[in-house]
Amino acid sequence: MMHPTRLFGVFLITTMVATAKTLISEQHRVEEDDWTIVMPRRKNQKRKLPKLKHAKQQREQTHWVPTDLETTPERELKLMQKMQISIEKVEKSQFFSVFLDQICTSEASDHFSKITGSENKLKMVIYGIGSIESFESPRLQLSLAILMKRKLDWIGEIEVFDPIISLTESKVLEELGCHVLSVNEQGMRKVVNPILFFMPHCEAELYDNLLKTNWKHDNLNKIILFGNSFEKYEQYQSMFSELTLDESMKHLLTIRPFTKEFKISTVSDDYFRAFQNSCWHFFNVDSDTDLQLLCFAR
Template identity: 25%
Template structure:
């Protein structure tokens, strides 16, 4: 009986492992299909100019990539296309060929909350650090246009302050990816433009708290609970 029980347990484990491997294979196949779709539709080719813009302007292209806000690509087609775009982007940058940990970093943040972009800028608030960053995400110009000036400058002050030091190129519009990449731009911060900002811009480095923000798109640590452990940003 003990041998029979052990055999059944081993069989269940083997079936679970096989099911997990089958599911993983299906997800990888869907990601490859999304990558092929981006290539065949011409969207990647049309986007390559925007991607290359900061590389041609920078003496130090990104050697690292940080990705925020990517959805469940196993079940969400839009998230799969965003992941596939990131994989094509990494191929374009040749990131895997760098022998050392470089400080220049690409942040891939498609459709993240405004506060997350603002927090990232605050954490790297110096001309030297910002000049080594590239951000692919929601258009900073679009954020400015959609908000009242007083709210923009109060709640997202770091985005507001860095606008004049920012170069931004929008990804092209494509009918197949209107929801997936709408309002997405490549942003970078040339050192010379940052140096032209007034000294007062760099003096205020208080951490953003968003106490008066009515449409906060992230959960602050002081409001997080056990139901949202993965959604906390600071």
């Protein structure tokens, strides 16, 4: 495993620590051994995305409306066409067939059926999809979610939220059969019935908010989470433990021993950026595990 001293300069180390929470986004990559660190790239950004406050400063659940309210039928049509091309590309890809195989035939299927077993349909909640109008990765990620609903009969309604969604994106999402939420939940959805959370390349705080809100064995055991590898977060945390003690990953790191992870295979370069480091996560916590104590002891 790479040691921080092997990195060339304090700047890069600082950047890595800062971006360890995001791990991935649409953007400029610095590769070192088998780690890939990505930093936001503002060049080529087609739409000026609204600036967000840091998740830590923004824990309140608030009513939300899109910041970008400009829309025209042409703009919506253009985006819908881009989405249809993307859905078709994913559907015909080897990436998608390997992805479905993993769900249906591998060891993972036991974990899925344990959670889906008693339910007719599982709701899918998508947080942090990003801008489907400006970037390909969010389009590929959304295509995958939509195709899952089309191909897997146990997936029900899809709800989507990202504070940067524009009115055009919101209308296209609704047309594609997704319900765009009007509340920024900050990832703090309480799980009563099993839910599949599709959170591609979100910040660690958002995963942590979800876990913290459901910090009981029976809630956690009802969650299927698609998102950044928790194992990688743990590795980063241990690599940089002298530099950062990150409160915002406390629940994510505490739940690690009770988490089963299945890594998504990106198969080809076309899908690398959108799905690199993405995993299915399942939690298996016994009723006698004192989660509060474990979290407190960290």
